[in-house]
Structures are given as structure tokens and as C-alpha cells.
Amino acid sequence: MSPILARALESTWQHATQAAADRPVVVFAAIIGIVWLLSRIIYRLFLYPRFFSPLRSVPGPPFGHPIYGQFAIILEGEAGIPQRGWVKEYGPVVRVVGPIGIERLIFMRPEAIHKILVSDWVDYPRPKFMRDVLGSVTGYGLLTVTGNEHKQMRKAMNPAFSIPNLMAQSDLYYGPIEGLVEILNNELASDNKESAPGKQLFMYEWLSKVTLDIICETAFGYQSDSLHNPHNELAEAYENLTSLQTGPNLARLISVVSIPGIARLLGSEWAYKHRHIVGYLPFIENLKIFLEAMHRIRAVSSQMLDDKMRDSAVPISDSETKRDIMSLLVRARKADMDSKAGGYAMSDKAMMDQVLTFLGAGHETTASGLAWTLWLLAKDPSTQKKLREELAPVFAQNSRPDYRALKDLTWLDCVVQESLRLMPPVPMTFRQAAKTDYIDGILVPKGTLFYIPIRVINTWKEIWGSDAEEWNPSRWLNLPSKYNSTFSSLSFIAGPHACIGKTMSIIEMKTVLAALINKFEFDPAYEDQVPQPTAAITMKPKDNMPLRVRRVTPSS
Numbered sequence: 001m002s003p004i005l006a007r008a009l010e011s012t013w014q015h016a017t018q019a020a021a022d023r024p025v026v027v028f029a030a031i032i033g034i035v036w037l038l039s040r041i042i043y044r045l046f047l048y049p050r051f052f053s054p055l056r057s058v059p060g061p062p063f064g065h066p067i068y069g070q071f072a073i074i075l076e077g078e079a080g081i082p083q084r085g086w087v088k089e090y091g092p093v094v095r096v097v098g099p100i101g102i103e104r105l106i107f108m109r110p111e112a113i114h115k116i117l118v119s120d121w122v123d124y125p126r127p128k129f130m131r132d133v134l135g136s137v138t139g140y141g142l143l144t145v146t147g148n149e150h151k152q153m154r155k156a157m158n159p160a161f162s163i164p165n166l167m168a169q170s171d172l173y174y175g176p177i178e179g180l181v182e183i184l185n186n187e188l189a190s191d192n193k194e195s196a197p198g199k200q201l202f203m204y205e206w207l208s209k210v211t212l213d214i215i216c217e218t219a220f221g222y223q224s225d226s227l228h229n230p231h232n233e234l235a236e237a238y239e240n241l242t243s244l245q246t247g248p249n250l251a252r253l254i255s256v257v258s259i260p261g262i263a264r265l266l267g268s269e270w271a272y273k274h275r276h277i278v279g280y281l282p283f284i285e286n287l288k289i290f291l292e293a294m295h296r297i298r299a300v301s302s303q304m305l306d307d308k309m310r311d312s313a314v315p316i317s318d319s320e321t322k323r324d325i326m327s328l329l330v331r332a333r334k335a336d337m338d339s340k341a342g343g344y345a346m347s348d349k350a351m352m353d354q355v356l357t358f359l360g361a362g363h364e365t366t367a368s369g370l371a372w373t374l375w376l377l378a379k380d381p382s383t384q385k386k387l388r389e390e391l392a393p394v395f396a397q398n399s400r401p402d403y404r405a406l407k408d409l410t411w412l413d414c415v416v417q418e419s420l421r422l423m424p425p426v427p428m429t430f431r432q433a434a435k436t437d438y439i440d441g442i443l444v445p446k447g448t449l450f451y452i453p454i455r456v457i458n459t460w461k462e463i464w465g466s467d468a469e470e471w472n473p474s475r476w477l478n479l480p481s482k483y484n485s486t487f488s489s490l491s492f493i494a495g496p497h498a499c500i501g502k503t504m505s506i507i508e509m510k511t512v513l514a515a516l517i518n519k520f521e522f523d524p525a526y527e528d529q530v531p532q533p534t535a536a537i538t539m540k541p542k543d544n545m546p547l548r549v550r551r552v553t554p555s556s
């Protein structure tokens with residue numbers, strides 16, 4: 001140590017001891033503060049979960065890492081798979097500890113899920129960290145509001161998602177779908193030769209574009225045409241956003257938005273203007289990409305909403321053919337505002353948040369669902385062939401089969417249901433107890449977090465039998481005796497927060513899939529291919545799902 005540094009340290013020490021001698025009360029308070037903080041940390045991390053928690057006797061995996069618990073395994077593993085392993089080992093109620101000693105429960109039985117999602121749903125809302133993460137991407141719409149506000153918002157939106165309205169929309173899907181078919185044909189033409197073995201294409205990328213174009217058309221009457229425009233700003237912004245979807249990035253975002261006020265700040269113009277600052281910060285440098293993507297998405301969304309507002313000023317008779325969801329919502333809001341009875345009218349901000357919600361919730365989920373369905377069919381050529389045979393007479397009659405024509409196709413239905421069961425695009429969600437109550441015979445304290453283990457329930461052997469984790473579309477022709485239509489396949493969950501876009505996305509998946517399987521054959525891209533889903537909010541395939549694509553030939 002240099003003599004100068006040694007002298008400086010000595011003088012600091014002398015000053016500190018002198019100050020301590022002068023103010024003994026302050027020193028005593030500081031020591032008490034440090035001891036209190038350390039004892040709180042030890043209590044939360046080690047003592048509470050082991051000796052004091054009322055949940056300590058619930059079976060579950062060992063405590064694992066002293067700080068993260070089992071969290072690292074969850075972040076590194078495939079979405080839902082660690083939880084499935086624990087349910088197999090410890091039974092239908094599992095306690096998992098970590099990070100920082102936080103307990104999470106998994107309930108598998110339908111009665112418990114019914115209580116959390118349906119009968120007592122107001123007492124088991126989405127936890128705040130989840131609402132903040134979702135809110136920073138999708139705004140404060142249906143996905144984030146809760147209780148009474150949710151009830152009113154959902155009531156206002158349900159009619160736009162009614163079957164008659166969705167049926168009237170299904171023709172709108174064909175613009176983007178035919179665009180995709182043409183693009184794939186052109187890609188294959190560059191390979192040409194009828195006998196060519198086909199071409200490797202990253203199918204998730206194309207499916208993400210087609211579903212973005214469909215949601216823009218059906219939800220907003222807006223033609224994004226990201227299929228033909230590789231630099232479409234909405235598509236690029238979503239691509240950047242989904243590229244951030246990894247377990248560790250998600251964990252970082254959760255820790256950042258958990259700081260009070262940060263979630264709102266991230267949505268502000270100020271945060272965007274100062275985004276370069278976060279670019280320099282090691283732990284959260286990716287937030288810059290996030291802020292830029294969100295800024296672009298908000299700009300396009302606000303344009304779409306402005307168009308709708310202008311439209312709503314036109315007398316109904318001039319534009320009544322508009323069936324897109326936002327047009328219906330804007331008109332319903334106008335009627336509510338005009339009505340003397342004074343119904344529930346969403347604010348401008350709430351309308352804007354619905355735009356973000358539909359874009360965020362309705363695009364990548366459906367794209368992931370389609371990508372995994374193509375993969376499962378690629379691995380199972382006989383099922384793919386059987387589906388093509390079912391579709392051939394339908395397309396021979398009409399090149400744009402509508403909702404009714406597709407709804408009655410048994411094998412198409414089996415394929416889509418089985419794919420959503422086995423590879424649910426949203427593999428897991430969360431809830432938190434807002435009251436202390438018994439669930440499945442266990443006293444669950446207020447504040448406890450729950451995994452809603454969608455993928456685990458969907459593949460539970462207790463319900464689905466010994467082949468529960470395998471692809472078998474024909475199981476839908478002869479459902480197991482324990483099957484319950486609400487709680488056995490939970491891909492869109494259940495209860496008042498169940499996915500409002502369920503029917504819409506099933507119709508959309510069937511329409512896109514039917515058109516693709518009718519024209520193309522899909523095979524794995526290479527031998528031993530094992531695609532992996534990201535361990536984040538949705539099951540987007542990590543490698544964008546390369547598949548070998550061929551035109552259908554008479555022998556297919």
C-alpha cells in the first residue's frame with residue numbers, strides 16, 4: 001500500500017472513530033438498522049420458508065440455490081417442463097421456493113383451478129409484476145385491469161368477438177393467406193423442378209407476418225402487408241421485441257418494472273427520448289431496444305386509432321360494412337357517450353390500450369400455435385396426408401372456405417386441438433391470492449403466488465392417460481373419461497379472464513393451416529431436428545422453425 005493511501009485511510013478512520021465517539025446514539029441506531037436488515041434477509045431467505053411458512057409442509061423440490069432457489073432451473077429450462085417434472089415427483093399440489101425465498105404454489109386438480117380462475121377470480125388476480133410487464137407492452141387494457149373495471153371493459157368488448165361477427169370476418173383472412181401462398185410458391189419456384197426435394201424456409205418468420213397482417217386487418221381494418229414489405233415498421237418492431245424474449249431478459253424486465261413507478265415511466269415519451277442512457281447500463285442495456293420497439297408500435301397504433309375515430313364521425317349508413325373489431329368498439333363507445341342512460345364509455349387512453357392489447361396478445365400467440373402445428377405435422381407425414389385428403393374436396397368446391405365449411409372438418413379440428421394441448425402458445429401464467437383461504441385442503445396465505453400450469457395440466461397423465469405427452473390427434477375422437485371441457489386443456493385458460501380471442505384464433509389457425517396444407521408439404525428441415533421453445537411468455541420457437549417445404553404433387 002502506498003504511504004499516501006495509508007495516511008488517507010488512517011485519517012478517515014480517526015475521523016470516523018471521533019464522529020462515533022461524539023454521536024453514540026447515531027452509531028447505535030445505524031448498528032441496529034444493519035442488524036435488523038440482516039435478520040430480515042436471513043428470515044426471508046432461510047428461516048421463513050423452512051420453519052415458519054404455513055406452506056412449509058406442502059411437498060416440493062429442495063430449496064436449491066440460497067438466493068435464487070429453483071428459479072435458475074425454471075429460467076434455463078423449457079417453459080413448463082421443470083414444473084411438469086415436480087408434479088410427477090411430488091403430486092398435484094407443489095410448493096416451489098425462490099427467488100429470494102418467495103413461495104409459489106402449483107395446483108393441478110380441476111376443483112382448485114375452478115376456485116382460482118372461476119368462482120373466486122376477483123380474489124386471485126394477476127400479480128402486480130405480471131400486470132406491469134404486460135402493461136409495458138400491451139398497455140393497460142383487458143390483460144392488465146382487474147375486478148370491476150375488468151368486468152365493464154370485457155362487457156363492452158364481448159360483442160365484437162361474437163361468433164356472428166367473427167364469421168363475417170373470416171373472408172378478410174384470405175388476403176394475407178393468399179399473399180403467403182404466393183410468396184412460398186415464388187420461393188419454391190427459385191428452386192423449381194417439380195421433383196425437387198423442396199426448400200428450407202423459416203416458417204415462424206412467415207407465420208408471424210401473416211398473423212400480423214391478419215390481426216391488423218380484422219382488428220383494425222388496417223393493411224400492414226408485412227408479408228410483402230420486409231421493412232414494415234410494425235413487423236420490425238415486433239421482431240425486435242420478440243427477439244428479446246428469453247428467460248433471463250424477462251427476469252430482468254420483471255426486476256426493473258417491480259421498482260415502483262418504473263412501469264409507467266417506461267411507457268413515457270421521456271423514457272424514449274433518454275433511451276441512450278439505458279444503452280450504457282450493463283444489466284438492462286436491452287431496454288433500449290425495448291423502448292425503441294414500443295415507441296414504434298405506439299406510433300402505428302395511435303395512427304390506426306385516429307383513423308377509426310375519424311371514421312366514427314361518418315354516419316353509420318356510409319360505413320356500416322366495416323366489421324373490424326376497433327370499428328365496432330369505437331361505434332359502441334360513441335353510442336354509449338351519446339346515450340342519455342350513460343353507459344360505460346372507454347376513455348381515449350383505454351381505447352389506445354385495447355389496440356396495443358390486440359396486437360400484443362393476438363399476433364405472436366397465433367403464430368407460435370401455427371408454427372408448432374406445422375412442426376408436429378412435419379414429423380407425422382401420415383396425419384399430414386390424412387388432413388390434406390380431408391381438405392381436398394373442400395378446396396375443390398371453394399378456394400376460400402369460410403368458417404362454417406372449416407368448422408365441420410373433424411380431422412382439422414383434432415389436429416388444431418391436439419397441437420394447442422401439447423404445445424400451448426402461452427405455456428404458463430400466474431395468479432396471486434388477495435385473501436387467505438383454503439384451496440384443495442391447504443390454507444393459502446394472502447399474497448401467495450400461483451403458477452397456472454397450462455402446459456402441465458394439458459399433458460397430465462392423470463387425465464390424458466399414459467400417452468399424455470405424445471402427439472395423438474385421434475385422441476380427440478374418443479376423449480378420456482376424466483376429460484373436462486373447461487379444465488383439462490387450458491390453453492386459453494378459463495373464467496372471466498379467459499382469452500377473449502379464443503374462437504377468433506382457432507378460426508384463424510384453421511384457415512391458415514388448411515390453405516397451407518392444401519398447397520404444400522412440410523418435412524423436418526434436417527435429421528434429428530429438435531426445435532426448442534423460448535422459456536418466456538410465449539412458446540415462440542427459438543430457431544424460427546426451419547422446415548423443408550414442397551409443393552403438393554398428385555402423389556402427396
Ligand code: HEM
Nearest residue numbers: 142143361362365366369425426429492497499500501505
Ligand atoms: C392461439 C392463440 C392464443 C392463445 C393460446 C391465447 C392464450 C391466452 C391466455 C392463456 C390468456 C390468459 C392469460 C392470463 O390470464 O394470464 C389470454 C388472454 C387474453 N387474450 Fe389470448 N390467446 C390467443 C389469441 C388471442 C387473440 C387472437 C386475441 C385478440 C385479438 C387475444 C386476446 C386476449 C386478451 C384481450 C386477453 C385478456 C382477457 C381478459 O383478461 O379478459 N388472444 N390469451
